[in-house]
Amino acid sequence: MEVENPGLRALKEGVxxxxxxxxxxxxxxxxxxxxxxxxxxxRDQAGAITGCVLVFRDISERHRAEAEQxxxxxxxxxxxESVTDGFMRYDADWRIVYVNAEAERINRxxxxxxxxxxxxxxFPALVGTKFEAEFRRAVADRVTIEFENFYxxxxxxxxxxxxxxxxxxxxxxxxxxxxxKVNQEALQRSExxxxxxxxxxxxxxxxxxxxxSLILDANAEFLRMTGYTREDLAEGRLNFRDMTPTEWxxxxxxxxxxxxxxxxxxxxxxxxxxxxxxxxxxIIAGTRFDDSTSEGMSLIIDISDRKHAEQEIVRLAAExxxxxxxxxxxxxxxxxxxxxxxxxxxVLYANDALIKMWGRGQEGAIGKTFxxxxxxxxxxxxxxxxxxxxxATRQPIRGEVPFNGTHGRRHYDYIFVPIIGADGEVEAVAxxxxxxxxxxxxxxxxxxxxxxxxxxxxxxxxxxxxxxxATFTLTTDERFRIIFTGAPExxxxxxAFAAIHPxxxxxxxxxxxxxxxxxxxxxxxxEYRVFHPDASVxxxxxxxxxxxxxxxxxxxxxxxxxxxxxxxARKLIEEERERLxxxxxxxxxxxxxxxxxxxxxLRNPLAPIRNCLQVLRFAGADxxxxxxxxxMERQVTQLVRLVDDLLDMSRVTSGKLQLRRERVELKTVIxxxxxxxxxxxxQFGHELAVVLPDEPISMNGDLTRLAQVVSNxxxxxxxxxxxxxxxxxxxxxxxxxxxxxxxxxxxxxxPSMLTKVFDMFTQVDRALERTTGGLGIGLSLVKxxxxxxxxxxxxxxxxxxxxxxxxxxxxxxLSAVEKIRPPVVDExxxxxxxxxxxxxxxxxxxxxxxxxxxxxxNDVSTAHDGLQAVDxxxxxxxxxxxxxxxxxxxxxxxxxxxxxxxxxxxxxIVVAMTGWxxxxxxxxxxxxxxxxxxxxxxxxxxxxKLLLSLKADTA
Numbered sequence: 010m011e012v013e014n015p016g017l018r019a020l021k022e023g024v025x026x027x028x029x030x031x032x033x034x035x036x037x038x039x040x041x042x043x044x045x046x047x048x049x050x051x052r053d054q055a056g057a058i059t060g061c062v063l064v065f066r067d068i069s070e071r072h073r074a075e076a077e078q079x080x081x082x083x084x085x086x087x088x089x090e091s092v093t094d095g096f097m098r099y100d101a102d103w104r105i106v107y108v109n110a111e112a113e114r115i116n117r118x119x120x121x122x123x124x125x126x127x128x129x130x131x132f133p134a135l136v137g138t139k140f141e142a143e144f145r146r147a148v149a150d151r152v153t154i155e156f157e158n159f160y161x162x163x164x165x166x167x168x169x170x171x172x173x174x175x176x177x178x179x180x181x182x183x184x185x186x187x188x189x190k191v192n193q194e195a196l197q198r199s200e201x202x203x204x205x206x207x208x209x210x211x212x213x214x215x216x217x218x219x220x221x222s223l224i225l226d227a228n229a230e231f232l233r234m235t236g237y238t239r240e241d242l243a244e245g246r247l248n249f250r251d252m253t254p255t256e257w258x259x260x261x262x263x264x265x266x267x268x269x270x271x272x273x274x275x276x277x278x279x280x281x282x283x284x285x286x287x288x289x290x291x292i293i294a295g296t297r298f299d300d301s302t303s304e305g306m307s308l309i310i311d312i313s314d315r316k317h318a319e320q321e322i323v324r325l326a327a328e329x330x331x332x333x334x335x336x337x338x339x340x341x342x343x344x345x346x347x348x349x350x351x352x353x354x355x356v357l358y359a360n361d362a363l364i365k366m367w368g369r370g371q372e373g374a375i376g377k378t379f380x381x382x383x384x385x386x387x388x389x390x391x392x393x394x395x396x397x398x399x400x401a402t403r404q405p406i407r408g409e410v411p412f413n414g415t416h417g418r419r420h421y422d423y424i425f426v427p428i429i430g431a432d433g434e435v436e437a438v439a440x441x442x443x444x445x446x447x448x449x450x451x452x453x454x455x456x457x458x459x460x461x462x463x464x465x466x467x468x469x470x471x472x473x474x475x476x477x478x479a480t481f482t483l484t485t486d487e488r489f490r491i492i493f494t495g496a497p498e499x500x501x502x503x504x505a506f507a508a509i510h511p512x513x514x515x516x517x518x519x520x521x522x523x524x525x526x527x528x529x530x531x532x533x534x535x536e537y538r539v540f541h542p543d544a545s546v547x548x549x550x551x552x553x554x555x556x557x558x559x560x561x562x563x564x565x566x567x568x569x570x571x572x573x574x575x576x577x578a579r580k581l582i583e584e585e586r587e588r589l590x591x592x593x594x595x596x597x598x599x600x601x602x603x604x605x606x607x608x609x610x611l612r613n614p615l616a617p618i619r620n621c622l623q624v625l626r627f628a629g630a631d632x633x634x635x636x637x638x639x640x641m642e643r644q645v646t647q648l649v650r651l652v653d654d655l656l657d658m659s660r661v662t663s664g665k666l667q668l669r670r671e672r673v674e675l676k677t678v679i680x681x682x683x684x685x686x687x688x689x690x691x692q693f694g695h696e697l698a699v700v701l702p703d704e705p706i707s708m709n710g711d712l713t714r715l716a717q718v719v720s721n722x723x724x725x726x727x728x729x730x731x732x733x734x735x736x737x738x739x740x741x742x743x744x745x746x747x748x749x750x751x752x753x754x755x756x757x758x759x760p761s762m763l764t765k766v767f768d769m770f771t772q773v774d775r776a777l778e779r780t781t782g783g784l785g786i787g788l789s790l791v792k793x794x795x796x797x798x799x800x801x802x803x804x805x806x807x808x809x810x811x812x813x814x815x816x817x818x819x820x821x822x823l824s825a826v827e828k829i830r831p832p833v834v835d836e837x838x839x840x841x842x843x844x845x846x847x848x849x850x851x852x853x854x855x856x857x858x859x860x861x862x863x864x865x866x867n868d869v870s871t872a873h874d875g876l877q878a879v880d881x882x883x884x885x886x887x888x889x890x891x892x893x894x895x896x897x898x899x900x901x902x903x904x905x906x907x908x909x910x911x912x913x914x915x916x917x918i919v920v921a922m923t924g925w926x927x928x929x930x931x932x933x934x935x936x937x938x939x940x941x942x943x944x945x946x947x948x949x950x951x952x953x954k955l956l957l958s959l960k961a962d963t964a
Contacts, residue, residue: 019048019061094182101177134162147171166190213309220303222250234311236284252281272297290316346442354393368415399425400435419446476569492575495541510538525555548580668711675706682719689727700739707822710798721787722751730755752814758806767792844868846887848878850896875899894923902937909938
């Protein structure tokens with residue numbers, strides 16, 4: 010191409026032509042050299058152009074450098090276009106100056122849409138994110154950046170590396186790591202699932218090291234099957250080679266070699282030694298970790314059960330044919346219908362029960378359709394559709410239908426289910442049918458029963474309620490609402506609770522909580538009050554029960570149901586009854602007080618009488634006087650016994666009598682009773698025969714009260730037997746009970762009275778036989794005492810004039826280890842002189858007792874009121890004080906307290922001697938400081954024993 014001459018141009022235009030031409034200069038030797046040329050004018054002194062100067066510059070090196078630079082730039086561009094990362098370059102003003110193809114794909118924009126534009130304008134979603142912060146930090150701090158972040162608009166993860174450039178810009182490499190992130194999360198989930206599998210203990214799992222033969226980790230299932238512990242594992246005691254029995258070593262080593270070579274070993278059977286030395290059969294499969302040459306893990310299944318099962322295979326195989334016949338027999342004998350249909354609606358199989366119901370035999374049923382068997386058209390078409398539906402949906406279908414067969418018209422419940430073949434397709438439809446005629450009738454009967462229940466609730470005037478615990482929804486019937494509010498309008502839970510009396514709400518709430526708790530609920534049966542809108546108060550009795558979705562742990566409360574009844578009328582009756590019971594208690598208390606006062610007043614005159622009779626005895630009376638004295642003493646003793654029985658009966662019936670139980674021998678009881686009753690028996694001239702077994706008989710009881718039982722029976726026999734009669738007391742053991750029988754040949758008991766003789770104040774009504782007297786309480790007292798000992802008493806008589814027999818049964822003590830209290834033997838009374846003060850406001854009682862004590866050689870002084878007793882005691886300094894309780898000026902309790910306050914009275918023996926003999930009286934005397942409590946009239950033998958029992962230093 011022709012090149013413009015710069016000299017000509019300079020001369021023509023009169024200007025300097027710069028190095029604008031790029032021409033090629035051909036040298037003499039033909040070499041072409043690229044040059045830059047220029048021209049400058051030459052002017053004379055007048056300024057006129059006289060010529061020009063041409064300048065030529067060889068630019069071969071510059072061309073070569075530019076060519077190399079262009080080649081390098083092309084190579085860089087090619088490289089950047091070929092890299093898999095997106096590449097972008099920004100200048101100092103954040104304009105995008107370069108974008109490679111991958112960056113176009115990642116940013117979803119073309120180069121023309123990005124180049125020359127501000128990055129924050131092109132991608133506004135980057136503003137305020139980690140992308141912007143890191144970009145600006147790299148430019149500001151001149152540091153390389155590398156980070157990962159999620160880009161919300163694209164919904165993808167990116168990894169970025171950034172490098173600050175010398176001109177204040179930034180180059181970045183961008184990689185889409187979304188798939189990597191997804192894979193990482195999948196890997197984490199996989200590892201988590203593996204850990205859950207490891208810890209699920211469905212199978213045994215271990216992690217091992219082939220080089221050391223150690224089991225490094227194991228789950229609980231493996232430890233269970235081998236008997237080792239976590240401590241054994243942590244201390245390196247689990248060596249899989251040592252745990253392998255010798256006969257399994259070769260197979261085990263073969264598996265190890267396979268794992269080393271192939272990375273895994275297929276499952277195989279072997280055994281491990283358990284920690285206790287026993288063996289566990291198992292299946293093991295192992296795999297080596299990809300990143301290790303020796304570590305990996307194995308799955309282990311305990312096949313102990315399978316091994317046991319295999320031992321049964323031979324037996325089961327032998328029984329398989331029998332089982333097949335058995336199944337056929339069962340299917341043929343079951344009352345349910347069992348059948349199989351083909352997909353074209355024909356019968357393939359039907360058991361005997363169905364064949365009989367159809368009444369067509371095997372030939373008339375197998376291979377036939379419903380219509381051919383005799384089904385009504387609508388019925389046959391319905392079952393054909395159902396078979397098609399089961400085939401299409403692969404789901405069971407159930408129904409209920411009537412059918413007229415050989416059993417008449419019956420209702421049947423049936424189910425059709427698909428039979429899936431080996432190819433996964435439905436190949437037939439099977440089913441069972443059950444006759445539910447009786448069930449439908451039962452359901453109808455249940456509905457009738459429910460109606461009858463409703464009638465019963467109405468008749469009983471009961472209202473019903475139901476609470477849904479999930480929503481606290483209360484459902485009630487009309488009668489409930491009338492009971493609660495007097496009106497039939499509907500009410501919710503809050504309204505019902507608000508109607509309850511405020512004083513009853515907390516108690517009722519606690520009862521509901523206790524009755525509906527999950528563990529150990531209590532029965533709900535509560536009485537409470539409700540307010541009606543007219544301000545009247547009604548009493549309600551509610552009874553309910555909680556229902557749960559199942560029994561056992563984790564159950565859930567599903568309902569709370571019950572009934573309510575208006576019991577206001579009953580409550581009024583109960584209040585009236587309580588008032589009457591209170592009146593009866595007051596009357597009973599007044600009766601006890603009356604009996605105690607009566608006993609006191611009767612005992613006071615008896616005391617001097619008994620004392621005088623003792624004086625006469627010690628005075629040496631004889632002949633007629635002694636006989637008269639003995640007779641009077643017997644009558645006094647009888648009168649004292651009547652008073653004691655009356656008080657004892659009162660205590661028994663009121664439950665105030667306390668037994669002093671101890672282990673006693675029955676012979677001791679019998680001896681004490683006979684000794685007590687002998688005077689009465691001898692008085693009537695009876696003959697007493699006592700029959701005791703050779704072996705001792707022990708029981709746990711109150712010796713005094715048991716002796717009282719036998720003595721009362723003996724006295725009763727003596728009184729109701731004609732003089733010179735026969736009485737027999739026999740003891741035996743029978744069925745773990747001690748049996749005491751008192752038999753007489755006396756007047757007998759009419760049959761009409763046998764069931765009444767133990768009633769209070771009951772006597773056989775025969776006027777001519779009433780010479781023996783009595784209050785009619787002795788047998789009642791005996792019955793009460795026997796029952797307090799856990800025994801029974803019964804009476805038998807052949808009738809009037811034929812005698813009677815009373816039989817007592819008492820529980821025995823089977824063990825003979827405990828020491829039995831020896832019988833008390835009365836010692837002869839030895840007279841010992843003492844200083845004795847007798848204080849009693851009854852002058853006859855005090856003087857007669859004092860005279861009696863003086864006859865025994867005692868120094869006696871008397872006093873007749875409480876103050877005098879204290880004064881005389883201080884002057885007389887007695888060894889023993891016999892102190893009445895009910896005295897004027899100062900009662901016996903107060904007098905005893907004052908005496909005890911004195912130095913000389915601290916060791917004095919003070920004995921209460923009073924007509925008050927109830928347990929409360931004895932407790933009060935003990936609290937006041939008395940040493941003993943004797944009841945008037947005092948048995949002089951007991952008094953003598955008491956005086957002799959005192960210590961010598963008090964005499």
